[in-house]
Amino acid sequence: MEQRQTISQIAECVISEMERMQYSPATISTFRVKAKQLSRYVQEKTGTDYFTEELGRRYLADTIGFPFAENRWLTSPEASHIRCVRRIGEYQLYGAVLRNHAKNAKTLDGWELGDEKIIAAYVESVQTADNSDATKKLRIHHIRQFYEFLASRKVSGIHDISAQIISDYAASLQGESPVYTKHRLATLRFYFRFLKQKSILECDWSFAVPKVIAPKNLNVPALWSREELERLLKSIDRGSPAGKRDYAIILLVVQLGLRIADVSALRLDSLKWERNELEFIQHKTGNRVTQPLLEDVGWAIIDYIKYGRPKAESPFVFLTANAPYTPMKSGSIGCILDRHRARCGIEKKNGAVSGMHSLRHAMARRLLEQGTELSTVANIMGHTSYASTSPYLKVDIEGLRECALSLGEVLTDA
Incomplete structure (x- = not known):
């Protein structure tokens, strides 16, 4: 022993x-x-x-x-x-x-209340399921948020749950985006089914969780003008290690359309300098992707690796600026844009997606404006369906104008 x-x-x-x-x-x-x-x-x-x-x-x-x-x-x-x-x-x-x-932090770990063993079983079930790592993390994080709500209502554990508590929790999500609320409640439904299946609860409370209908392609991509992108990039202090890193990351998203999960997981051996290519396994699709390593992107990465990256034994390209030097997480990468946008005075646009993902939108729009076919844009963006790429058509204003017919043309054709 x-x-x-x-x-x-x-x-x-x-x-x-x-x-x-x-x-x-x-x-x-x-x-x-x-x-x-x-x-x-x-x-x-x-x-x-x-x-x-x-x-x-x-x-x-x-x-x-x-x-x-x-x-x-x-x-x-x-x-x-x-x-x-x-x-x-x-x-x-x-x-x-x-x-x-x-x-x-405002609360100490121990968010499981009295349900430590139940949560441990749930986490094990989630980790062994055939889902992406991102889905697994969300299914755990959303349940943590639910338990923090229970704690705020002085509920001691899942055995004290009621339809009213579930209703109050759903009501607490008012003001959040429909997509976010839909995912939160879907996770809660999944959790209750797990509890019923494992005979932890006699009642399957999933029936009491309201369903939210979120229209597809609800969010309109933010419009980044060329001037705004130039202003954003010029505002980054490339003399500091963190600035070199942030500049390279934003260029990867703007020029190559990488998702932040792919930037986070980018490895040193993904950089094929002899071919001027970037080769990696796409996080969302699981496909091996090869993209040209554009000159300005390549030099930005070289500048960071040689003069900004910590001297740490890590296979990942982008590391935290402070010790312990660990790979940049997706959440941290997502905050980079907010920090530099605020610094250069570019305001968020109401009703539009304005996070790091919006820079991918900017790249897609630029390609569409240049006459690139939708199928090609879909491949570059890593979309398995054209339906995923179609929201970017919303922002190709010049392209839509070219498609418009004048009244005279209509009458002539008639």
Whole structure:
């Protein structure tokens, strides 16, 4: 039987992992101090140095008064205490250090309420299902959001669910986009069916989850003018490592139409310099794709790799600017555009898709305006159906004008 580790022993293991993951010395030093404080607290309360989740909660309550009565952001010292408890608990459970961002957290992990075993079974079911990684992450994330709603209503777990609670949850999504709401509620329906199938609940509450009809191609792509794109690219500080990275990423999306999931997963061996090509497995379709590595895109990537990319042993092209240097996640890449757009004063357009995906729209529109056939645009965009590409026709205004007939032409033909 494996011997149980003390808090002090776990802390040393965590520190070794943090050093391996290239956390900054200051971050490691802060963790060491907080871990010693946690160890002293537990020894005073129990006479031992063994960690439990309950002791972690009591420590945070006694030390910083967490959870707080008011809804507010954490201060840096408060976040340090919470990170310490999280890392000790995670290492005890998983034997690994997970990268956390407690600074902007308002609630402590433990969102499963009293349903830890149920959630663990659900997560295992999701992870083993034949779905894309993106779908799996969403099905877990959406259930976390549902449990956070339950906690806000003082519901202790899934066994206390009712039709009224489900209705209130659906009502709380008012104001969100129809597509987003549809996905959230579809995940909840999926979860309730899982609970019924596993005999965790006697009632299949999926019937009580309202259905949302979201029209296809509801969102109109944002119109990026050539001047706006030039302004956006010129606003990026290419003298900094992060700026070099962001510039290369935005060029990949604007010039080649890559999805952010493909940018995130782009590997160094995907860059076929001898052929001036980019070769990768497309995240959404699973197809191997080869695209020409345009000159300006290639030089931007070279500039980043040589002078901006951290010296880390990672097969991925784009890494975080701060230690530990890990591959850029899709969510982080998605925030790049917002940051630089705000910096150069380009406002979001109401009622239009305006995230990183809108830059793909800009590329598709440019190709359509140049007379490129829809089938070719679909292949470049990685669409398996022309229906997926058809929304881009909404923004080809000049093309539509060319198709318009004057009244005289109509009368002549008649």
